[in-house]
Amino acid sequence: MESLIKKLSQSHRDCPQCPSPKVVHTFFENVLGLLFPDYASELLKEEEQISEKIEELKHTLSRVLIRNKHLHDGDGAEIAYQFFKRLEKVYELLLQDVQAMFDGDPAAKSTTEIIRCYPGFYAVAAYRIAHLLHEMGVTLIPRMITEYAHSKTGVDIHPGAKIGERFCIDHGTGIVIGETTVIGDCVKIYQGVTLGALSVEKSDADKKRHPTIEDYVVIYAGATILGGDTIIGENSIIGGNVWITKSVPSNSKIYYQAKMYNPGSDETDTYIIKN
Structure with missing residues (x-):
């Protein structure tokens, strides 16, 4: 004692x-x-x-x-x-x-x-x-x-993130916005969205580790967007439960399409991008 x-x-x-x-x-x-x-x-x-x-x-x-x-x-x-x-x-x-x-x-x-x-x-x-x-x-x-x-x-919003005007969070629970995230104007985010990093190495602490979300983007529930070089172009719609580690052009629609599992089939779940 x-x-x-x-x-x-x-x-x-x-x-x-x-x-x-x-x-x-x-x-x-x-x-x-x-x-x-x-x-x-x-x-x-x-x-x-x-x-x-x-x-x-x-x-x-x-x-x-x-x-x-x-x-x-x-x-x-x-x-x-x-x-x-x-x-x-x-x-x-x-x-x-x-x-x-x-x-x-x-x-x-x-x-x-x-x-x-x-x-x-x-x-x-x-x-x-x-x-x-x-x-x-x-x-x-x-x-x-x-x-x-x-x-x-x-x-969970890190105070270091940069967020523009007219930011809308709907429902909210489970949202994570990392330290170096950049969010433009008129962005809407639903519950369970993660704007995170691809690397958690201490040596990367001073680098941009989190994505950039441009103006007028909507991100639906459960979407995960990772990486400092990942940019979601303006006017895009990100569907629920997608996993994104690469940039998306402006005016895109990203959604997840699940396929029925058939034994012996090579078909897998896919992500669809529409411009």
């Missing part, structure tokens, strides 16, 4: 100011509640209240970054200031995402339903907030935010 106590004591000394998951999660929830009152613990109906809340959250982020200089290369207070200065752009992107999800789902009765009920919205909101911090050179905290959303929604 004494040996364990010594090891744990050293571990705690080595991490004196690490931001706890609770602190980071609370910060994210408060930012989300600031942007969308549906998530707020209290409504801020006056502009002065909004200003005070922003200053409070700015102070919280500044304090965390100043105490954890190993998580960034800049000035903690300046990063916090710039984060909230650029938050309006995140808000505008999220409003577009909400509208895309509403337009793309006939079951949705209102944008309020999207915001309050759809895991895709929650996951994308976490991603966009985390991505802003990631762009500003902050490490670990963006991952803590997106992993928190992952645990609540089943949608």
Whole structure:
């Protein structure tokens, strides 16, 4: 027991100011509640209240970054200031995402339903907030935010991914979007889609390992698209359960065709590409 106590004591000394998951999660929830009152613990109906809340959250982020200089290369207070200065752009992107999800789902009765009920919205909101911090050179905290959303929604989006406007996730559960994925505008993704890497070698960590999805692409449930050189051309439709490791031209339709098994036959399952 004494040996364990010594090891744990050293571990705690080595991490004196690490931001706890609770602190980071609370910060994210408060930012989300600031942007969308549906998530707020209290409504801020006056502009002065909004200003005070922003200053409070700015102070919280500044304090965390100043105490954890190993998580960034800049000035903690300046990063916090710039984060909230650029938050309006995140808000505008999220409003577009909400509208895309509403337009793309006939079951949705209102944008309020999207915001309050759809895991895709929650996951994308976490991603966009985390991505802003990631762009500003902050490490670990963006991952803590997106992993928190992952645990609540089943949608795993790395904060390093680059995602364009009007991004629509339908259902969401089981979606994985890797760190170097690039997604264009007006892309729609269904549950179980993986945008992943062909290699998991550490030596490839700084390379583009994940696919590029161009504008106006729809990817149906269960599709797996792998590789940093793989590009899905604009206006393409990727059918359910396909496995793609090579680029697809623009305006393509990819779907899986299963054939009946006949003993002695050489026929196998095939993928069909239509332009």
